[in-house]
Amino acid sequence: MTASTRTWRFAVNVTPKPGILDPQGKAVERSLPHLGIAGVSGVRVGRRVEMAVEAADEAAARAVVGRLAGDLLSNPLMELFEVEALGEVAPAATAATGARG
């Protein structure tokens, strides 16, 4: 893109809503005794999607991630998501990536 954009990294954490059955989490809990692990409960298995976003500023980048998370990465009936900022990608790294293109 143009020289005026910068790049940030984000993660979207998607988890089953409280009260929604989570068969994968239950499967993990049933495996614990076989591993000799005690004291672990309330296991919930979700997804974590990491990405880089090029935009004019961080607020614009975060808005793109929020839209992507709500429209494509999560099922709003059964899942919650949260957007986690992972920091800006160093301009040098961005420039090096651009030079290859």
Next chain:
Amino acid sequence: MTASTRTWRFAVNVTPKPGILDPQGKAVERSLPHLGIAGVSGVRVGRRVEMAVEAADEAAARAVVGRLAGDLLSNPLMELFEVEALGEVAPAATAATGARG
């Protein structure tokens, strides 16, 4: 457990190792133009597993989570994991949960 244990919450973030193909991430990237989303790249889809751990101290709880992450929740050949501390569960909440059992 006994009154001397406390409860912490943790998340395990599992992501595909750099260089390992990630078909789910590629599928997300291919869907972006249909959603009118631009500027997103390097999408990697992993798992996020949240849990509560009862132990004598936080270091012991974290050790249990690390073992679970390495032995059951991730494939060490293809995936990386990181353990994220989500804080201690308030003692009152723990007591209330225990009272139901």
